[in-house]
Amino acid sequence: MNILRKLWQRGRDLLPVEGFHFDRPIVALQSDDWGRAGLRDREGLEQLAAAGLVLGERPYDFYTLETAQDIAALRAVLHSHHDSAGRCPSLEMNFIVANLNLEKMSAEGFQQIHLLPLAEGLPAGWNRPGLLEAYREGIHEELFYPALHGATHFCRIAFERYLAASDLTDSSERGHLLRTLWKAGTPYIHWRMPWIGYEYWNPEAPPDDRFLSADAQRDLIGRAVGDFAKLFSTLPRSACAPGYRANDDTHRAWAQIGIRIAQNGPGAAIPPHFDRHGILQLYRTAEFEPAINPDFSLDACLRSAEACFERKIPAIVSVHSINFHSSVKDFRSRTLELLDQFLAALESAHPDVLYLHGGEIYEAVNKGSCETAQGTVSVNVTRKSFTKSRVTTLPKS
Ligand SMILES: [Zn+2]
Numbered sequence: 001m002n003i004l005r006k007l008w009q010r011g012r013d014l015l016p017v018e019g020f021h022f023d024r025p026i027v028a029l030q031s032d033d034w035g036r037a038g039l040r041d042r043e044g045l046e047q048l049a050a051a052g053l054v055l056g057e058r059p060y061d062f063y064t065l066e067t068a069q070d071i072a073a074l075r076a077v078l079h080s081h082h083d084s085a086g087r088c089p090s091l092e093m094n095f096i097v098a099n100l101n102l103e104k105m106s107a108e109g110f111q112q113i114h115l116l117p118l119a120e121g122l123p124a125g126w127n128r129p130g131l132l133e134a135y136r137e138g139i140h141e142e143l144f145y146p147a148l149h150g151a152t153h154f155c156r157i158a159f160e161r162y163l164a165a166s167d168l169t170d171s172s173e174r175g176h177l178l179r180t181l182w183k184a185g186t187p188y189i190h191w192r193m194p195w196i197g198y199e200y201w202n203p204e205a206p207p208d209d210r211f212l213s214a215d216a217q218r219d220l221i222g223r224a225v226g227d228f229a230k231l232f233s234t235l236p237r238s239a240c241a242p243g244y245r246a247n248d249d250t251h252r253a254w255a256q257i258g259i260r261i262a263q264n265g266p267g268a269a270i271p272p273h274f275d276r277h278g279i280l281q282l283y284r285t286a287e288f289e290p291a292i293n294p295d296f297s298l299d300a301c302l303r304s305a306e307a308c309f310e311r312k313i314p315a316i317v318s319v320h321s322i323n324f325h326s327s328v329k330d331f332r333s334r335t336l337e338l339l340d341q342f343l344a345a346l347e348s349a350h351p352d353v354l355y356l357h358g359g360e361i362y363e364a365v366n367k368g369s370c371e372t373a374q375g376t377v378s379v380n381v382t383r384k385s386f387t388k389s390r391v392t393t394l395p396k397s
């Protein structure tokens with residue numbers, strides 16, 4: 001069955017697809033992992049150090065959780081920039097809408113997973129005054145465009161394997177690592193435990209069965225959309241699967257629940273196009289990740305954007321939430337300084353630049369314009385056939 005499915009997928013990549021091209025430079029900012037609690041600040045760091053876990057090997061050791069101040073500083077930078085239509089950039093923020101309810105799990109001896117929807121607050125020990133309000137204010141100002149990342153970033157089935165009592169003994173290395181992190185109020189640090197996978201993708205399963213079944217995915221997506229609605233009083237229109245691990249079943253389930261835009265990871269210059277579920281597939285084409293990439297170069301990032309404009313496709317910029325964190329390590333100051341320079345350079349080189357989020361790109365390809373608070377912005381969209389198997393890769397930013 002899976003072999004047939006693979007052949008079918010490969011066959012489809014050889015078929016021509018209609019891609020959308022734009023007559024003016026379009027820039028979209030897409031950002032993942034908002035709302036997902038990581039290392040529980042300095043207290044968590046000290047607790048883990050006392051338990052013998054030395055952190056600092058990679059930037060994601062210091063992934064914590066954004067604060068209301070981080071959000072305010074980001075809003076200030078976005079607010080200071082304007083495109084040719086007088087509009088500020090709107091950061092498409094992909095939210096993880098629940099965290100582990102570690103208090104409840106601990107009371108039960110870590111026998112099963114319990115989730116705490118972000119709308120109901122953060123796990124015990126976390127302190128983020130004003131954070132939910134800061135998200136909502138930014139959305140209200142249209143500086144943020146909320147989208148769905150998932151209910152969890154990890155695959156629950158992969159996690160649950162290590163919840164069994166026998167696996168939580170100190171002799172089980174993985175169980176021990178999980179328990180150490182959980183006792184310190186830290187759900188997980190992905191790079192140290194890639195076996196937890198991604199929401200719809202279980203790395204522990206045989207290679208052809210790693211994606212969860214269509215039913216399992218639909219169930220997870222339905223519940224995540226419910227939690228998203230509780231958080232923002234609206235339904236998501238755009239989604240990005242954790243780890244970019246989405247398949248046709250994911251897209252079908254998204255379409256059924258009202259998602260119209262799918263965000264895909266970077267690497268290839270694929271123009272926006274509709275899939276067979278009527279979802280607009282967008283591909284990231286520039287990586288703006290100064291906190292993660294030790295070789296980050298603003299010039300390279302600008303060159304990636306230029307390469308997109310030459311191809312008449314949007315420059316879709318990937319910038320993960322860690323870049324704006326500051327509670328244990330200040331990633332935020334440098335990111336905001338660079339982001340400010342990046343946007344200023346785009347605005348000065350391209351007086352006709354447009355900042356659009358996924359929802360607006362969707363509107364533009366459907367109507368040739370989008371309605372904004374500043375009036376109607378028109379965009380000339382042309383259709384050109386391409387085959388996915390022949391798409392060129394983009395220079396790495
Ligand atoms: Zn993510």
